Amino acid sequence: xxxxxxxxxxxxxxxxxxxxxxxxxxxxxxxxxxxxxxxxxxxxxxxxxxxxxxxxxxxxxxxxxxxxxxxxxxxxxxxxxxxxxxxxxxxxxxxxxxxxxxxxxxxxxxxxxxxxxxxxxxxxxxxxxxxxxxxxxxxxxxxxxxxxxxxxxxxxxxxxxxxxxxxxxxxxxxxxxxxxxxxxxxxxxxxxxxxxxxxxxxxxxxxxxxxxxxxxxxxxxxxxxxxxxxxxxxxxxxxxxxxxxxxxxxxxxxxxxxxxxxxxxxxxxxxxxxxxx
Numbered sequence: 001x002x003x004x005x006x007x008x009x010x011x012x013x014x015x016x017x018x019x020x021x022x023x024x025x026x027x028x029x030x031x032x033x034x035x036x037x038x039x040x041x042x043x044x045x046x047x048x049x050x051x052x053x054x055x056x057x058x059x060x061x062x063x064x065x066x067x068x069x070x071x072x073x074x075x076x077x078x079x080x081x082x083x084x085x086x087x088x089x090x091x092x093x094x095x096x097x098x099x100x101x102x103x104x105x106x107x108x109x110x111x112x113x114x115x116x117x118x119x120x121x122x123x124x125x126x127x128x129x130x131x132x133x134x135x136x137x138x139x140x141x142x143x144x145x146x147x148x149x150x151x152x153x154x155x156x157x158x159x160x161x162x163x164x165x166x167x168x169x170x171x172x173x174x175x176x177x178x179x180x181x182x183x184x185x186x187x188x189x190x191x192x193x194x195x196x197x198x199x200x201x202x203x204x205x206x207x208x209x210x211x212x213x214x215x216x217x218x219x220x221x222x223x224x225x226x227x228x229x230x231x232x233x234x235x236x237x238x239x240x241x242x243x244x245x246x247x248x249x250x251x252x253x254x255x256x257x258x259x260x261x262x263x264x265x266x267x268x269x270x271x272x273x274x275x276x277x
Contacts, residue, residue, distance in 0.1 A: 050071070
């Protein structure tokens with residue numbers, strides 16, 4: 001595989017920023033063909049852009065489907081233009097796509113540009129993907145906090161360091177705007193013509209008890225189902241706030257993005273009986 005681990009200077013962030021790229025050239029018969037599309041991937045809180053690709057088979061799923069992945073670094077940011085910090089939202093939505101086009105020729109039409117992320121990155125997937133339906137043909141948030149008002153209330157009882165993270169992003173009063181609220185954004189997107197809406201697969205483990213995220217996702221799903229969304233589904237199965245769940249979620253996301261049966265074929269292979277002799 002072509003795996004690029006590097007840095008470049010961001011004018012928006014006014015500093016060097018880390019970026020990892022997976023470019024599929026593993027198969028000889030496809031090595032000179034461009035990728036069929038690109039996934040922007042957003043990491044979780046307290047983690048880094050490296051952890052997901054180290055703990056899962058994401059690159060193999062991409063290789064099997066000749067898909068590129070961009071692993072974005074935006075630590076402790078909720079993928080926002082922070083009140084006291086960096087403007088990661090602007091960086092991701094404005095500067096990064098231009099850089100990827102000029103430096104790596106990663107320039108795809110909307111229907112072949114995808115967004116996924118886990119936990120804080122799942123929230124970022126909803127925030128960025130629903131605020132910019134013109135950029136992404138499909139989005140897949142994993143284990144995403146969806147009720148930011150509830151998250152705001154929970155901060156009163158959290159350790160100082162955790163509360164400070166939210167203050168850095170949203171300010172002392174945790175003043176969240178409509179454009180920070182997945183409930184507002186999903187309704188706004190539902191009002192668009194069907195061909196202008198991103199396709200959406202919300203995924204969460206049924207045992208995900210961190211910050212009541214599974215409960216948040218169930219409630220969000222009940223609301224989303226009442227809206228005229230063109231292609232929306234909630235997928236849940238046994239799992240917690242963990243990489244075993246997110247690995248499978250990425251497999252389903254790749255299949256969903258490319259509208260193929262890759263995930264079904266993989267699961268069928270895994271379920272084959274093992275012969276012991």
